[in-house]
Amino acid sequence: MQKFDLIVIGSGSGLSVANAAAQHELRVAIIEKDRMGGTCLNRGCIPSKLLIHSADVVEIIQRAHLFGITVDKYYIDYQRIVEGVNSTIDSDSENISNAFHHLENPRLFLKKCKFVGEKTITFIDEHDENNNNNGTITAEKILIASGTRPRIPRIDGLDGTGYITSDEALRLKKQPKTLTIIGGGYIACELAHFFGTLGTRINIIQRRDLLIPNEDEEVSRKFTEIFSKKYTIHVGYEAESVSKNKDEFHVTAKKSVSGESIEVVSDQLLIASGRVPNSDTLDLEKTGVRVNMNGFIITDNYLETNVKGIFALGDTIGRYLFKHSANHEAQYAYNNILHPDQKIPVNYAAMPHAIFSSPQVAGAGFTEQEVKKYASIDYQKSVYPYINTAMGRAIDDRDGFVKLLVNKKDRKILGCHIIGNNASNLIHEVLVAMRCGEGTIDTLINTVHIHPALSEVVSRAASEIGR
Numbered sequence: 001m002q003k004f005d006l007i008v009i010g011s012g013s014g015l016s017v018a019n020a021a022a023q024h025e026l027r028v029a030i031i032e033k034d035r036m037g038g039t040c041l042n043r044g045c046i047p048s049k050l051l052i053h054s055a056d057v058v059e060i061i062q063r064a065h066l067f068g069i070t071v072d073k074y075y076i077d078y079q080r081i082v083e084g085v086n087s088t089i090d091s092d093s094e095n096i097s098n099a100f101h102h103l104e105n106p107r108l109f110l111k112k113c114k115f116v117g118e119k120t121i122t123f124i125d126e127h128d129e130n131n132n133n134n135g136t137i138t139a140e141k142i143l144i145a146s147g148t149r150p151r152i153p154r155i156d157g158l159d160g161t162g163y164i165t166s167d168e169a170l171r172l173k174k175q176p177k178t179l180t181i182i183g184g185g186y187i188a189c190e191l192a193h194f195f196g197t198l199g200t201r202i203n204i205i206q207r208r209d210l211l212i213p214n215e216d217e218e219v220s221r222k223f224t225e226i227f228s229k230k231y232t233i234h235v236g237y238e239a240e241s242v243s244k245n246k247d248e249f250h251v252t253a254k255k256s257v258s259g260e261s262i263e264v265v266s267d268q269l270l271i272a273s274g275r276v277p278n279s280d281t282l283d284l285e286k287t288g289v290r291v292n293m294n295g296f297i298i299t300d301n302y303l304e305t306n307v308k309g310i311f312a313l314g315d316t317i318g319r320y321l322f323k324h325s326a327n328h329e330a331q332y333a334y335n336n337i338l339h340p341d342q343k344i345p346v347n348y349a350a351m352p353h354a355i356f357s358s359p360q361v362a363g364a365g366f367t368e369q370e371v372k373k374y375a376s377i378d379y380q381k382s383v384y385p386y387i388n389t390a391m392g393r394a395i396d397d398r399d400g401f402v403k404l405l406v407n408k409k410d411r412k413i414l415g416c417h418i419i420g421n422n423a424s425n426l427i428h429e430v431l432v433a434m435r436c437g438e439g440t441i442d443t444l445i446n447t448v449h450i451h452p453a454l455s456e457v458v459s460r461a462a463s464e465i466g467r
Helices: 012-022 038-041 045-062 079-099 184-195 219-228 323-338 368-375 390-394 421-437 440-447 458-466
Strands: 002-009 028-031 105-111 112-117 121-126 134-143 148-150 178-182 201-206 233-234 237-245 248-255 260-265 268-271 274-279 310-312 353-355 361-365 377-386 401-407 413-418
Touching: 002 012, 012 134, 012 323, 028 268, 038 045, 038 079, 045 079, 045 184, 079 105, 105 121, 134 323, 148 237, 178 248, 178 260, 184 219, 184 353, 201 237, 201 260, 219 233, 219 361, 219 368, 219 413, 219 421, 248 268, 268 390, 268 458, 310 323, 353 421, 361 421, 368 413, 377 458, 390 458, 401 458, 413 421, 421 440, 421 458, 440 458
Parallel strands: 002 028, 002 134, 028 105, 134 310, 178 201, 178 268, 201 233
Antiparallel strands: 112 121, 121 134, 148 274, 237 248, 248 260, 353 361, 361 413, 377 401, 401 413
């Protein structure tokens, strides 16, 4: 059995912890069952955003006539788009792997693994039926950053139909003529934007009454309204059965309220109904680590599990399933692993997110429905439309708006929610205000904004609150 000072399971955000610990002269092992770089690089935010940028360019061309520009012809080379993106991703992942291959510290193990005892891990060789000589390692400190995978709902007939998840969608070699998406969250909507803008007919079957239902309700309603004009949206429907006849998928769904049934036909089917943690593959019970009812690893405010010396971060703990959150947690994990007597709790204040669809969506803090349900705070809100600013008129964004929620008592910003052009960038001004200094709305009001930049919409929304 090989002994290390620290074992890191997963090569996403845990990689930075492994590198830093090795530089601190700890003997470190990294275990990765798949491509180096984790979900974000290989199957998540990076390839999806590279692909989505092509859709954004197409959308600019499609809207050019609004600004007096006529585009006679353009051609979409779908195969070139996908091959170009995945060539870049695979090269980046391979470069990370090559950088570790000849290192003794950190030591890289490109294998599946599971716990076989307290802080004891064995490697799994799927080609070795007798599971012999796969090796066992141990360490006093362990960091689990094993990520998540697509959740597959129980739908009659789904197995064996050849459906795809977001993993396969990002590498799909042939563009579907018609794509049915089961699910209405951010992954479903981003991929609908990519394929739909490139010319695929889109059907979305969503069991909730709105798309992106975890957003502020005003944002969700506006987003659903916009998407319904572009694609065929079935909200409030539960997918009940799937069948495949030759090259056609047939999905039957039922309206949860009325019981009305529909059948949707397409040449491709995408399941985008959430994520589940990979913790169930690790036999965590062998080392005593607890998980919650959804399988996410339970940690305290310092990212330590119930087993002293075993930490976890990122998607596998289920707090915020964002790469920037995992990177943020990695800084705390490094400190708390190396300095157990000087542990620092993770500061999740104003943790932001963005949806890179069309329109873009971004948010941080409480939604209005959360303020009403949980906070019991006397608050005021401001909703200011893009179109009422000079740049909003220039880009002809008639749907976008900024929404601010403010505590009446101390004027602190409770939440900000944006839908529209460049929402993912505009939110950052509010993030700085929420995390730094007093975090009040007056920070935004007192800031001089460039005229006529789009950021004026944030300034106007803040000024609507009043002094």
